[in-house]
Amino acid sequence: MVLTGVTVFASFIELHNWNIVVALTIATIKGTLVVLFFMHLFYSSKLTKVTVITAIFFLFLLLALSMTDYLTRSWLTNPMH
Amino acid sequence: MDQQRETSTFGMWLFLLTEIMFFGGLFCAYLVYRATYYQAFVEGSQAMNIWLGATNTAVLICSSLTMALGVRCAQTDNRKLMVVLLIATMLFGLAFLGIKAIEYHEHWTNHQFPGPNFSFPQAEAAGVNPQNVQIYFSLYWAMTGLHALHMVIGVGLVLWITIAAARGMYSADYYAPVENVGLYWHFVDLVWIYLFPLLYLISKKHGG
Amino acid sequence: MATAVQTAERQTYLNNGYSLKSWLLTKDHKRIAILYLISITGMFFVGGFFAMLIRLELLTPAGDLVSSDTYNKLFSMHGIAMVFFFLIPSVPAVLGNFVIPLMVGAKDLAFPRINLLSWYLYMFGALFALVSMISGGVDTGWTFYTPFSTTYSNTHVVGTALGVFIAGFSSIFTGLNFIVTIHRMRAPGLTWTRLPLFCWSNYAASIIMVLGTPVIAITILLVALERLLHIGVFNPALGGDPLLFQHLFWFYSHPAVYIMILPGMGVISEVVTCFSRKRVFGYEFVALASIAIAVLGFLVWAHHMFVAGISVYAALVFSLLSYLVAIPSAVKVFNWTATLFKGSIRYDTPMLYAFGFIGLFTIGGLTGVFLASLGVDVHVTDTYFVVAHFHYVMVGGMVLAYLAGLHFWWPKMTGKLYPEGWAKLSALLVFVGFNLTFFPQFILGYMGMPRRYHAYPPEFQVLNVLSTAGASVLAVGYVLPMIYFMWSLRYGEDAGPNPWNAVGLEWMTPSPPPTHNFDETPVVTWEAYDYEHPPQEVLVGH
Numbered sequence: 001m002v003l004t005g006v007t008v009f010a011s012f013i014e015l016h017n018w019n020i021v022v023a024l025t026i027a028t029i030k031g032t033l034v035v036l037f038f039m040h041l042f043y044s045s046k047l048t049k050v051t052v053i054t055a056i057f058f059l060f061l062l063l064a065l066s067m068t069d070y071l072t073r074s075w076l077t078n079p080m081h
Numbered sequence: 082m083d084q085q086r087e088t089s090t091f092g093m094w095l096f097l098l099t100e101i102m103f104f105g106g107l108f109c110a111y112l113v114y115r116a117t118y119y120q121a122f123v124e125g126s127q128a129m130n131i132w133l134g135a136t137n138t139a140v141l142i143c144s145s146l147t148m149a150l151g152v153r154c155a156q157t158d159n160r161k162l163m164v165v166l167l168i169a170t171m172l173f174g175l176a177f178l179g180i181k182a183i184e185y186h187e188h189w190t191n192h193q194f195p196g197p198n199f200s201f202p203q204a205e206a207a208g209v210n211p212q213n214v215q216i217y218f219s220l221y222w223a224m225t226g227l228h229a230l231h232m233v234i235g236v237g238l239v240l241w242i243t244i245a246a247a248r249g250m251y252s253a254d255y256y257a258p259v260e261n262v263g264l265y266w267h268f269v270d271l272v273w274i275y276l277f278p279l280l281y282l283i284s285k286k287h288g289g
Numbered sequence: 290m291a292t293a294v295q296t297a298e299r300q301t302y303l304n305n306g307y308s309l310k311s312w313l314l315t316k317d318h319k320r321i322a323i324l325y326l327i328s329i330t331g332m333f334f335v336g337g338f339f340a341m342l343i344r345l346e347l348l349t350p351a352g353d354l355v356s357s358d359t360y361n362k363l364f365s366m367h368g369i370a371m372v373f374f375f376l377i378p379s380v381p382a383v384l385g386n387f388v389i390p391l392m393v394g395a396k397d398l399a400f401p402r403i404n405l406l407s408w409y410l411y412m413f414g415a416l417f418a419l420v421s422m423i424s425g426g427v428d429t430g431w432t433f434y435t436p437f438s439t440t441y442s443n444t445h446v447v448g449t450a451l452g453v454f455i456a457g458f459s460s461i462f463t464g465l466n467f468i469v470t471i472h473r474m475r476a477p478g479l480t481w482t483r484l485p486l487f488c489w490s491n492y493a494a495s496i497i498m499v500l501g502t503p504v505i506a507i508t509i510l511l512v513a514l515e516r517l518l519h520i521g522v523f524n525p526a527l528g529g530d531p532l533l534f535q536h537l538f539w540f541y542s543h544p545a546v547y548i549m550i551l552p553g554m555g556v557i558s559e560v561v562t563c564f565s566r567k568r569v570f571g572y573e574f575v576a577l578a579s580i581a582i583a584v585l586g587f588l589v590w591a592h593h594m595f596v597a598g599i600s601v602y603a604a605l606v607f608s609l610l611s612y613l614v615a616i617p618s619a620v621k622v623f624n625w626t627a628t629l630f631k632g633s634i635r636y637d638t639p640m641l642y643a644f645g646f647i648g649l650f651t652i653g654g655l656t657g658v659f660l661a662s663l664g665v666d667v668h669v670t671d672t673y674f675v676v677a678h679f680h681y682v683m684v685g686g687m688v689l690a691y692l693a694g695l696h697f698w699w700p701k702m703t704g705k706l707y708p709e710g711w712a713k714l715s716a717l718l719v720f721v722g723f724n725l726t727f728f729p730q731f732i733l734g735y736m737g738m739p740r741r742y743h744a745y746p747p748e749f750q751v752l753n754v755l756s757t758a759g760a761s762v763l764a765v766g767y768v769l770p771m772i773y774f775m776w777s778l779r780y781g782e783d784a785g786p787n788p789w790n791a792v793g794l795e796w797m798t799p800s801p802p803p804t805h806n807f808d809e810t811p812v813v814t815w816e817a818y819d820y821e822h823p824p825q826e827v828l829v830g831h
Binding site: 024026027030031034035037040044045047048051052054055056058059062063066067070071 | 087090091094095097098101102105106108109112113116117142145149260267270271274275277278279
């Protein structure tokens with residue numbers, strides 16, 4: 001566990017470019033490990049797993065649907081910002 | 082007892098679900114503004130000390146480890162080791178808060194707190210509107226502040242179960258509070274795992 | 290409270306300790322429900338008081354009763370008291386708390402102490418809000434739009450916002466409690482498909498409570514932070530986007546309306562089956578429709594922002610999704626109506642309210658579909674058309690459902706019957722008063738009268754006068770139940786365990802129930818609403 005944490009964390013220091021995708025991917029991997037094993041989700045009941053997936057899904061909805069507004073504003077002919 | 086433990090754990094997971102949505106609102110705001118004011122965010126994040134942030138990340142992951150091992154000790158009736166691990170968890174948590182305090186102090190004295198005293202001279206040099214940088218800092222203070230508040234509560238909770246554990250209140254049959262506090266603690270760690278890259282690691286084009 | 294029985298007084302939840310402490314420190318879900326009943330009734334009359342002042346002002350075209358600033362405060366506080374402190378807790382916290390453990394055959398909710406905490410949080414939040422209201426009020430509208438609320442308003446925004454924030458946690462904990470209870474504490478034999486629809490509806494509403502309320506909590510916190518510490522993410526001077534506030538606010542507040550209506554729909558399901566003595570038509574569809582409303586309800590929030598400045602492409606997406614959310618509600622209305630067909634209908638008071646609900650909710654819901662259309666919305670948004678729409682669903686729908694539920698379960702909660710004649714009269718007054726108040730507002734809105742204005746062009750006066758007259762009738766209809774319910778506590782006829790001959794676990798225990806609900810854990814062997822073969826076993830405690 002500790003090794004995982006330290007190794008992954010070490011790779012951060014080299015992250016000197018603007019690639020947020022890589023950063024978030026690593027964060028998600030670390031996060032998934034924490035959730036699955038530290039929080040025993042791997043061993044938990046189906047109900048608990050569904051609960052967690054629901055939470056992630058709804059967070060995703062909040063982010064995605066809000067972005068439908070922000071990403072498409074510049075599509076209009078008069079610039080908003 | 083098993084059914085009761087599962088029930089209370091389910092309740093804790095549901096509560097954590099609400100916490101995900103609670104922080105989620107802040108992440109939504111972050112997403113929107115980072116997309117809109119990317120350069121300002123880059124500039125703002127230069128003021129973050131990556132080494133302190135990385136150390137804090139390591140500290141929290143270690144604290145999660147000691148916490149998880151502590152829960153395992155509760156399950157196997159290993160009282161002495163459990164108390165030791167819980168105390169270690171608390172110490173890690175306090176270390177995190179200490180490092181954070183150092184960072185906050187530095188930001189504060191550099192006038193990087195939003196409001197009438199805000200000043201960010203590096204902005205003009207980079208061709209970025211300093212007002213937009215204020216938004217970055219608003220989110221920084223709000224997100225890390227809320228996280229730190231949860232850490233303080235977490236340390237309090239761990240203290241409570243440490244005392245109870247020292248008094249022998251937990252056993253292999255009854256360790257639900259330990260498990261649930263553990264869940265909470267891991268969650269707070271999880272939030273930081275996302276906060277760190279988002280706030281500290283935006284870009285280092287200008288070389289540190 | 291306890292009836293004089295021949296032998297020793299039967300132990301009920303009401304006579305199990307008379308001290309104030311036994312009530313204020315109770316863990317009994319039934320007592321907590323009564324505590325909520327008293328508190329939200331109080332907040333209802335606070336909101337009603339502001340409504341009365343609004344309608345009085347609108348009797349005349351000129352803004353002559355109050356200044357425009359005061360008027361802004363009036364409609365803001367009306368909205369805040371009614372939405373956050375009455376409608377959202379009403380059915381779940383009062384009826385849900387009381388009835389759900391009985392319906393699933395449990396002794397109490399999953400987390401009784403958290404239930405009590407919920408009530409205290411509610412009271413704490415209400416206190417904050419009331420203090421803010423008394424010390425000058427807030428004028429941002431219940432919607433707290435930025436940058437007015439964060440930068441320019443001079444009123445007690447932080448105090449009120451904090452009150453709402455705290456009450457939000459009350460809601461979250463109630464929802465959490467319900468979800469865990471319904472999942473894990475059902476009696477043996479009570480499968481999901483035998484569960485009363487009231488439980489399904491509250492379950493769906495609880496999902497919304499748990500997922501949505503935290504978002505408004507953080508949003509309100511950000512407003513407070515911006516006012517107090519200048520941590521300004523909504524301030525346009527810094528490049529902040531006021532629309533972001535609206536996105537975050539409505540992400541909760543639209544599903545919130547489903548938090549309000551779903552439990553009400555649950556009540557209607559119970560009442561319609563009982564008073565037609567028939568199974569609900571299409572039980573599975575009604576149950577799944579509840580879940581569908583909860584999920585779809587999260588996808589439509591920006592329809593409150595069509596003219597606020599969002600991108601038209603986003604508006605298209607949200608308009609389409611908003612049409613979709615009407616479908617499960619319609620399914621429910623069709624199914625209730627089909628339940629009535631060939632049923633043996635009794636016109637007791639709860640059923641009268643249910644009829645009112647079905648009609649008025651349909652009208653309110655349909656006008657919602659009109660509003661989902663972008664073109665229509667541009668014309669009628671921010672007019673009285675919208676005001677009428679949401680009052681039709683919230684008052685004509687939700688409040689009628691709440692009253693139906695109160696009348697339906699009153700005998701169970703108190704062991705007394707209310708006077709049927711007065712109850713029917715009140716129902717009639719509510720129905721007539723309501724329509725007289727709000728139907729003219731559809732017309733006013735369509736003709737262009739804007740909302741949140743204390744003065745209006747003289748040609749709108751007649752309709753406004755009608756509306757105020759209706760409000761007076763409605764007010765009488767609300768006050769009468771207060772009186773006769775209190776009367777029934779002392780002089781009402783004793784209800785037995787099952788005065789309506791309904792099918793359901795809550796009717797198989799005495800009225801009022803003992804503290805531990807059931808003497809032995811019931812075992813459920815019958816389908817939901819099995820009026821064909823009602824279970825003969827009545828587990829009455831001794």
